[in-house]
Amino acid sequence: MDGGKMTVTTTLHFDIEAPALLALDWGTSSLRAFLIDKRGEVAIHREAAWGIQQLPSPPANGGFDLAFELIAGDWIARWPLLPVIACGMVGSAQGWCEAPYVSCPADLASLSSRLVHVRSRLGIDVHIAPGLLLPRRRKNVGADILPDVMRGEEVQILGALYLHHELAERVCLVLPGTHSKWAWVEAGSVMHFMTSMAGELFSVLRQHSILGRLMPAALTPSINLPAFEQGVELGYKAAPGKLITLLFSVRSMELTGELPSDALPDYLSGLLIGTELAAALRGPDVLQDSPLALIGSPVLTQRYGHALAAVGHASNVVLDNTAPQGLWQIALASGLVPQPETTHVA
Amino acid sequence: MDGGKMTVTTTLHFDIEAPALLALDWGTSSLRAFLIDKRGEVAIHREAAWGIQQLPSPPANGGFDLAFELIAGDWIARWPLLPVIACGMVGSAQGWCEAPYVSCPADLASLSSRLVHVRSRLGIDVHIAPGLLLPRRRKNVGADILPDVMRGEEVQILGALYLHHELAERVCLVLPGTHSKWAWVEAGSVMHFMTSMAGELFSVLRQHSILGRLMPAALTPSINLPAFEQGVELGYKAAPGKLITLLFSVRSMELTGELPSDALPDYLSGLLIGTELAAALRGPDVLQDSPLALIGSPVLTQRYGHALAAVGHASNVVLDNTAPQGLWQIALASGLVPQPETTHVA
Numbered sequence: 001m002d003g004g005k006m007t008v009t010t011t012l013h014f015d016i017e018a019p020a021l022l023a024l025d026w027g028t029s030s031l032r033a034f035l036i037d038k039r040g041e042v043a044i045h046r047e048a049a050w051g052i053q054q055l056p057s058p059p060a061n062g063g064f065d066l067a068f069e070l071i072a073g074d075w076i077a078r079w080p081l082l083p084v085i086a087c088g089m090v091g092s093a094q095g096w097c098e099a100p101y102v103s104c105p106a107d108l109a110s111l112s113s114r115l116v117h118v119r120s121r122l123g124i125d126v127h128i129a130p131g132l133l134l135p136r137r138r139k140n141v142g143a144d145i146l147p148d149v150m151r152g153e154e155v156q157i158l159g160a161l162y163l164h165h166e167l168a169e170r171v172c173l174v175l176p177g178t179h180s181k182w183a184w185v186e187a188g189s190v191m192h193f194m195t196s197m198a199g200e201l202f203s204v205l206r207q208h209s210i211l212g213r214l215m216p217a218a219l220t221p222s223i224n225l226p227a228f229e230q231g232v233e234l235g236y237k238a239a240p241g242k243l244i245t246l247l248f249s250v251r252s253m254e255l256t257g258e259l260p261s262d263a264l265p266d267y268l269s270g271l272l273i274g275t276e277l278a279a280a281l282r283g284p285d286v287l288q289d290s291p292l293a294l295i296g297s298p299v300l301t302q303r304y305g306h307a308l309a310a311v312g313h314a315s316n317v318v319l320d321n322t323a324p325q326g327l328w329q330i331a332l333a334s335g336l337v338p339q340p341e342t343t344h345v346a
Numbered sequence: 347m348d349g350g351k352m353t354v355t356t357t358l359h360f361d362i363e364a365p366a367l368l369a370l371d372w373g374t375s376s377l378r379a380f381l382i383d384k385r386g387e388v389a390i391h392r393e394a395a396w397g398i399q400q401l402p403s404p405p406a407n408g409g410f411d412l413a414f415e416l417i418a419g420d421w422i423a424r425w426p427l428l429p430v431i432a433c434g435m436v437g438s439a440q441g442w443c444e445a446p447y448v449s450c451p452a453d454l455a456s457l458s459s460r461l462v463h464v465r466s467r468l469g470i471d472v473h474i475a476p477g478l479l480l481p482r483r484r485k486n487v488g489a490d491i492l493p494d495v496m497r498g499e500e501v502q503i504l505g506a507l508y509l510h511h512e513l514a515e516r517v518c519l520v521l522p523g524t525h526s527k528w529a530w531v532e533a534g535s536v537m538h539f540m541t542s543m544a545g546e547l548f549s550v551l552r553q554h555s556i557l558g559r560l561m562p563a564a565l566t567p568s569i570n571l572p573a574f575e576q577g578v579e580l581g582y583k584a585a586p587g588k589l590i591t592l593l594f595s596v597r598s599m600e601l602t603g604e605l606p607s608d609a610l611p612d613y614l615s616g617l618l619i620g621t622e623l624a625a626a627l628r629g630p631d632v633l634q635d636s637p638l639a640l641i642g643s644p645v646l647t648q649r650y651g652h653a654l655a656a657v658g659h660a661s662n663v664v665l666d667n668t669a670p671q672g673l674w675q676i677a678l679a680s681g682l683v684p685q686p687e688t689t690h691v692a
Contacts, residue, residue: 136604144580146595147602179556179594195594200555208550209543210525234490240586241624248525248541249492256493258482278587 006048006071019043021337022072022082023327024126026090027152028053033071034324038340040332042324046071052089052096064096065121076122083336084120085327087129088152091116096126101133101149105189108158112333129155129330134193148195152323153181155330156295157190159322162329164293167317172280172290174308174315176300178203182280184290194280198272205268211250215264223303227263229310231270236278236311243275273307281313293317352394352417365389367683368418368428369673370472372436373498374399379417380670384686386678388670392417398435398442410442411467422468429682430472431673434498437462437474447479447495451535454504458679475501475676480539494541498669499527501676502641503536505668508675510639513663518626518636520661522646524549528626530636540626544618551614557596561610569649573609575656577616582624582657589621619653627659639663 020038024031029051035044048071050056055063056070069076076082091099097118102110111132117125131151138144153175161168168188175181178200183193206212234246250268253259259267292308292315294301301318308315331337366384370377375397381390394417396402401409402416415422422428437445443464448456457478463471477497484490499521507514514534521527524546529539552558580592596614599605605613638654638661640647647664654661677683 133602136602146580146592147598147604148591148594149598149601194591195598196590197555197593198590201590201593204550204554208554209546234492235587238586239625239629240584241581241589241621241626241628243587243589243625244542244544244547244618244621245494245540245625246492247543247547248494252493252495252541255495256479256482258493272590275587275590279585279589279591280587282587283585 006046019075019079019082021328021331022075022084023324023331024068024072024084024086024090025088025152025155025321025323025327026086026095027051027088031067031071032321032323033075034327035075036324036328040325040328040340045324052092052094059094059096062121064090064118068120068126069122073122076124080124082124083127083331084124085115085127085129085331085336087155087323087327087330091128091131092151095128097128099128099130101131103133103135104193105191106132106154107189108161108329108333111154111158112330115330115334115336127331127334127336129327132190132193148193150181150183150193150195153183154190155326156322157183157185157326158329159324159326160293160295160317160319161185161188162325163319163322164317167291167293170290172292174280174292174294174304176294176296176304180276196276196279198276202269202272205247206265211247211264211268214251214254214261215268216262219265220262223306224263224266225306227259228266228270228303228306231267231272232274232277232307232310233270235271235274235276236282238275238278243271246271246275269303270307273304274311277307277311277313281311291316293319295319295322297321352392365421365425365428367674367677368421368430369670369677370414370418370430370432370436371434371498371501371667371669371673372432372441373397373434377413377417378667378669379421380673381421382670382674386671386674386686391670398438398440405440405442408467410436410464414466414472415468419468422470426470428470429677430466430470431461431475431677431682432472433475433501433669433673433676437477438497441474442472443474445474445476448476449479449481450539451537452478452500453535454507454675454679457500457504458676461676461680461682473677473680473682475673478536478539494539496527496529496539496541499529500536501672502668503529503531503672504675505670505672506639506641506663506665507531507534508671509665509668510663513637513639516636518638519641520626520638520650521641522650523642526622542622542625544622548615548618551593552611557593557610557614560597560600560607561614562608565611566608569652570609570612571652573605574612574616574649574652577613577618578620578623578653578656579616581617581620581622582628584621584624589617592617592621615649616653619650620657623653623657623659627657637662639665641665641668643667 021036023034031050033046050067057063099116114130115127117127132154134148136147180196367382369380377396379392396413403409445462460476461473463473478500480494482493519529526542
């Protein structure tokens with residue numbers, strides 16, 4: 001096994017005698033495996049770079065099987081009856097086995113009823129959760145709802161609603177990333193969501209555009225808050241379409257001495273995230289006034305927290321990756337894992 | 347001389363005995379030289395790839411001189427007293443000699459009074475026109491006018507106003523390109539302008555993003571009008587900030603079968619140009635209801651003409667590159683070229 005590609009985290013309360021579920025969060029660029037105990041808590045966490053676009057061997061040569069064996073083969077050898085569940089791009093048309101999308105509105109019950117499974121070379125089934133589809137709704141152009149999709153984030157959403165029951169009634173969940181997702185939940189169902197390209201736009205503009213050539217080669221680890229917040233406010237309050245011209249201000253603000261070159265990355269990041277906030281919070285087709293919760297890596301949730309505060313929105317709940325909790329809930333709801341005895345009380 | 351890098355066009359009415367001006371349109375990626383006769387008409391046009399970022403030798407090794415000699419050395423040898431004028435990025439801080447920006451509002455008189463000149467190795471002066479600056483104006487955030495800059499397009503604007511005197515009273519000039527410029531003119535002065543990154547965004551998203559990977563490798567020469575117009579309308583009518591999520595619809599519309607992959611380039615182009623039209627025509631800080639005129643290469647002006655028509659705006663005037671006429675006007679106004687005798691009549 002290529003140890004350099006895998007990291008392992010072991011928690012202290014690992015009940016090594018009785019894991020209840022092997023949960024895989026299997027995306028485009030990474031594969032994470034969680035061994036979950038019978039209380040639904042993560043006992044061991046392994047992570048490798050074997051996302052579906054960078055498997056250890058081509059898919060036609062058993063690349064999915066190989067990645068699965070490399071990350072969890074020893075566990076399966078030890079507990080051959082362990083149920084296995086997966087979510088993310090592993091269920092896409094380019095994945096191990098396609099799990100068709102479930103349409104919004106969707107909740108734990110509808111998502112749990114549509115698992116598919118694939119028989120692995122190790123002889124056990126890997127159950128794969130479906131993605132979520134927002135179907136197109138035609139109104140008048142402009143207010144038209146375009147189709148949208150997610151795979152993996154819907155499981156994080158279920159995990160967040162499990163960890164914070166009080167959110168399920170009404171919340172807007174924000175999942176920052178390369179393609180950020182904003183999801184509006186009412187009474188436990190995802191009613192509506194949108195995808196933002198802010199993360200990928202930042203990356204391609206920084207690496208491949210004239211704007212990137214003005215910036216220092218290395219990103220500084222700390223955020224330049226004044227430059228970031230200036231960008232956020234401009235992006236958030238801008239008139240329709242203005243992002244297309246605001247982007248050029250990265251150049252003109254530097255050229256006219258309004259911003260130093262080392263402030264430009266955070267200014268650009270602010271413009272893009274501020275625009276995302278406008279799309280999510282100022283638009284006509286979103287559910288207004290829902291409380292906000294952030295889910296993701298601390299670096300990203302901190303940046304989005306700053307941006308939300310800069311435009312007068314607070315996020316009271318901030319969570320790290322909640323996919324293991326979401327997969328645990330789906331495994332319970334689908335019967336893959338028996339309900340814990342405590343739920344039968346009363 | 348590298349003949350493969352240069353094209354020459356000779357018009358029929360070339361009065362070879364008496365050229366009046368050598369005009370250089372010298373940008374980032376190309377150098378165009380126009381030999382202009384005493385009536386202000388282009389007699390010979392040469393074009394080479396020696397933009398300021400791809401000179402035939404480094405700037406410190408006389409790269410500007412060498413490019414100048416390669417494209418026009420024979421003309422200078424034949425007419426050593428020919429006045430020479432240039433515009434574009436050749437006057438930037440990275441150019442041959444920096445010509446500081448003139449601030450808006452600006453007109454032929456103010457731009458013509460601020461030429462700089464550099465002595466070439468051939469012993470004659472090359473006069474360089476300044477660029478145009480829109481200074482920052484602080485209002486409340488959101489309505490704040492950010493600084494903006496152009497170099498070269500201001501000369502095309504003067505050329506267009508010369509060719510179409512009726513425009514000078516009130517017009518919005520649209521110059522599509524990698525960084526499109528929209529300029530609002532009143533009474534012969536450029537009052538306000540904006541830059542759009544739609545062209546560069548299309549290019550980097552097509553080449554470097556997940557959206558580009560969904561598209562056919564080669565662009566089809568003809569425009570897919572239904573897909574383009576659908577994108578234009580969505581981009582134009584979108585709520586504030588929506589571009590950031592509309593971009594992802596390039597993926598979701600393909601994934602859900604709403605658009606075939608070969609329609610995606612024109613759909614994306616439409617989204618971006620529609621957004622540019624919204625920024626220019628729906629914004630609070632622009633002069634409303636000016637008639638529109640398009641300046642640029644036929645491929646681009648045709649595409650923008652389709653976009654304008656799709657959102658109910660017509661452009662009655664469409665012009666190809668008007669830089670030679672603009673440089674001619676500046677040469678006349680600055681005294682570099684004597685006023686033609688006909689102007690002294692009456």
